[in-house]
Amino acid sequence: MRFATFKAPYTGKLEATVVVLPGQAGGELANVNRWRGQIGLPPMDEPGITKARTSIKTRAGALNVYDFTSEGQIKSRLVAGYISTPDGNTWFLKMTGDADPVAKAKPDFMTILGSVRLD
Numbered sequence: 001m002r003f004a005t006f007k008a009p010y011t012g013k014l015e016a017t018v019v020v021l022p023g024q025a026g027g028e029l030a031n032v033n034r035w036r037g038q039i040g041l042p043p044m045d046e047p048g049i050t051k052a053r054t055s056i057k058t059r060a061g062a063l064n065v066y067d068f069t070s071e072g073q074i075k076s077r078l079v080a081g082y083i084s085t086p087d088g089n090t091w092f093l094k095m096t097g098d099a100d101p102v103a104k105a106k107p108d109f110m111t112i113l114g115s116v117r118l119d
Contacts, residue, residue, distance in 0.1 A: 001019050001021065002017055002018070002019055003018040003019060003020045004017065004018040005017050005018075006018075006095075006112070008095075008101070008104075008105040008108065008109075010101040010104045010105055011101065012097060012098045012100060012101035013097040013098045013101065014095070014096075014097035014098065014101040014102060014105060015095070015096055015097060016093070016094065016095040016096075016105070016109060016112075017092075017093075017094050017095075018091065018092070018093050019091070019092045019094075020089050020090070020091050020092075021089065021090050021092070022088060022089055022090075023088060023089075023090065024084065024090060025090040025092075028049070028064065028082055029046055029049055031082060031092065032044065032049050032052075032066055032080075032082070035066070035068070035078050035080055035094065036068055036078075038078065038096065039068060039069075039070040039076040039077070039078050039096065040070040040072050040076065041068055041070055049066075052066055052067075052068070053065070053066060054066075054067075056081075056110075056113060056114055057114075058083070058113070058114060058115070058116040058117065059116065059117035059118070059119075060083060060085055060091075060116045060117050060118045061083060061085065061086070062083070063081045063082070063083040063093075063113055063114075063116055064081065064082045064083065065079070065080070065081050065082075065110075065113060066078070066079070066080050066081075066082070067079045067106075069099050074098060075098065075099035076096065076097070076098065076099060077096070077097065077098070077099040077102035077103065078094065078095070078096045078102075079094070079095045079096075079102060079106055079109055079110075080092065080093065080094040080095070081093040081094070081113040081116070083116065085118060086118075087118065091116070093109075093112070093113055093116070095109045
């Protein structure tokens with residue numbers, strides 16, 4: 001299922017992945033809530049997801065971006081991009097880890113998200 005893994009040059013727990021699945025792959029709401037659960041956050045409803053979503057333009061179309069941080073003893077952070085493409089696939093580009101290294105890597109990750117294209 002994993003299409004790619006990126007390793008960032010920052011100290012601490014940090015991983016960025018790309019997963020491509022056919023069709024809707026459960027839908028955006030279900031996937032965002034699954035990601036939130038992975039870092040210890042409760043699920044959100046559709047209005048909450050809408051407020052949390054930012055969108056960036058890519059050559060593949062609009063890519064929705066989410067950025068969540070848990071408030072546990074060790075703060076975890078997740079930045080994820082979600083895009084359904086005209087070819088019928090859903091792409092998930094996700095960076096997770098400890099809050100500090102994720103914060104340091106976010107500008108580079110946003111550049112990767114902005115470069116998504118289908119050709």
